[in-house]
Amino acid sequence: MDKQELFSRAKEAIVDADESKALGLIAEAKNENFDLLELLLSGFGAGNQEIGERFDKGILSLPELIYAAEVMKSVTNRILELLKAEGENPPTKKGTILLATVAGDVHDIGKGIVASTLRTAGFDVIDLGCEVPVDVILEEAKKHNADIIGTSALLTSTMLEQKKLEKLLTETGDKDSFITMVGGAPCTPRWAKKIGAGGYSEDALEAVKVALELMEEKNKK
Template identity: 60%
Template sequence: MNHEEVKKTAAESIIDADEAKAFGLIDQILKLEDKEWITILCEGFSDGNRLVGETFEKGNISLPELIYCSEVMKNVMDRIIKRVDSIPVETTGKILIATVEGDVHDIGKGIVASALKLAGFEVIDLGREVPVQTIVEAAERCGADIIGSSALLTSTLSEQKKLEMLLRDLGIRQKYKTMVGGAPCTARWAKKIGADAYSEDAIEAVRIAKELLKKK
């Protein structure tokens, strides 16, 4: 299978809520022990998860179907993350990542965190619904190079702005590079609130994080 076939099959397994198909593909790819293939695999699952959400918003699938697909996606990512955590890598930088307060979505963040780990970053994942004060305190405690925040709801975008403001108010903004992401985020939003960068997906997040680390 080539990269596009892997991505297509991964996406289809989420859309069809076919956990057996997804797990079979994961086991097949992990045998290759190639970080690039794992990243491509994660991107495929992410595409499927996004399409399920879009289909639900259009009213073409029911809420129970959405929940079922989401549960498969969660189980799939749990399986991949466990494998990624066991792969030894030489760390090049430290990034703290979290989904902001008021937002329970963390599948996309989990994919980004896995991709960053595979790229050699030490990742401190605080999980979901994390207050900005907690994010800043954790960054100070662990000595992070980059702070990444995810907001999947338009109503929680303001938390990313609040994070930037808190770092400035504390006089420590210059200590960190900041990245934002999530469905309603844009490069324009990142610029507006004063964040250093915006990334649309996991692969772009890795590229941008490496660039930010060089500038730090």
């Protein structure tokens, strides 16, 4: 089985919410020495994106979305277990990142993949879930002494919550205490720059890259 076929089958397993098939593919990929993290992002992740798009278009109901999300979580947890078992030593802690999907937005799947990938890369991740108000985000960031606050917005209407967070950080004098990152389908590097966020990432792999770069800059100060 070649890589593209594996990715295609993995995507299909998530779209069909077939947990048994998905876990079977992971075992098969491991036996054939495929890169499991790449499988998670490019295979199962593609299915996750397809599910989100179908929900946005009204093709998929909320219960169906939640069911697919549970399968995705099982897949992610299984791959992370295998990656952890394969690692001889745990990665050095890179920093603490707090993640949240903003208020008014129920999309939680993509952020879950980002959280898992960041953990694999060595970050401590506090995932607040979805529909989180900005004041709660700031409160939790202080509580956990976070280095980075990452917010996800999958709807154009909820992007304004990311702007609201930047405003709150400025008003409370906490702007210099936390690095902020934004992501989500309607977000762009231009949006991040416009609202004053420290970084932007399009997907989980880029989130790790950007977070590492931002932490490197912070540690130089």
